[in-house]
Amino acid sequence: MEKEAITVGVLALQGDFEAHLRMLQQCGVQGREVRTVQQLREVDGLIIPGGESTTIIKLMQRYGLDEAVRQRAAEGMPIYGTCAGLIVMAREIEGYPQQPRLGLLDVAVARNAFGRQVDSFEVDLPVPRLGEHPLRAVFIRAPYVTRTGEQVEILAKLDGKVVLVQQANLLGGAFHPELTDDLRLHRYFVEMVRAHRKQQ
Numbered sequence: 670m671e672k673e674a675i676t677v678g679v680l681a682l683q684g685d686f687e688a689h690l691r692m693l694q695q696c697g698v699q700g701r702e703v704r705t706v707q708q709l710r711e712v713d714g715l716i717i718p719g720g721e722s723t724t725i726i727k728l729m730q731r732y733g734l735d736e737a738v739r740q741r742a743a744e745g746m747p748i749y750g751t752c753a754g755l756i757v758m759a760r761e762i763e764g765y766p767q768q769p770r771l772g773l774l775d776v777a778v779a780r781n782a783f784g785r786q787v788d789s790f791e792v793d794l795p796v797p798r799l800g801e802h803p804l805r806a807v808f809i810r811a812p813y814v815t816r817t818g819e820q821v822e823i824l825a826k827l828d829g830k831v832v833l834v835q836q837a838n839l840l841g842g843a844f845h846p847e848l849t850d851d852l853r854l855h856r857y858f859v860e861m862v863r864a865h866r867k868q869q
């Protein structure tokens with residue numbers, strides 16, 4: 670059966686959105702930069718990239734994308750946040766109660782949580798849902814998840830710290846698979862988007 674064409678948006682206000690677009694291209698999927706509410710209407714799923722979470726959320730508010738993304742999330746559109754994107758999606762940001770956020774994922778996150786001295790590192794991360802082989806993952810001033818609500822599934826931990834979660838149509842990861850050549854997590858998200866599109 671032919672696969673239905675889908676378009677996956679990548680929020681392109683700040684951060685490493687271009688790397689995600691390259692990943693989508695390698696997955697054989699149409700990616701599109703999203704900077705406006707109108708562009709958001711034209712996509713079937715959205716990736717919120719890594720970067721600086723305070724900047725990303727401020728720009729989202731400025732362009733009305735915070736409300737628009739909340740609305741699409743409530744309608745079931747799949748959203749995948751990486752690193753800063755995970756922080757933006759979280760319900761709670763430890764130590765930063767004033768930092769605006771989307772509050773979609775029922776988790777608390779701690780920013781820069783692996784310590785400033787270990788700014789960035791690369792590991793092979795076991796993610797059983799993606800198969801036996803661990804996933805190559807790059808952590809850059811990464812957060813991790815310190816609390817998960819009842820609806821949240823834990824998909825990966827690193828040294829006992831939760832670094833990948835899913836809550837129905839929402840996926841959040843502390844690390845950057847888009848800086849490796851391991852396509853599996855993007856493929857997994859693309860399948861979430863296809864499954865959602867089929868229900869439309």
Ligand code: GLN
Binds near residue numbers: 722723753809
């Ligand atoms: N430390 C950044 C923040 O708090 C996230 C870093 C990243 O996205 N690589 O927004």
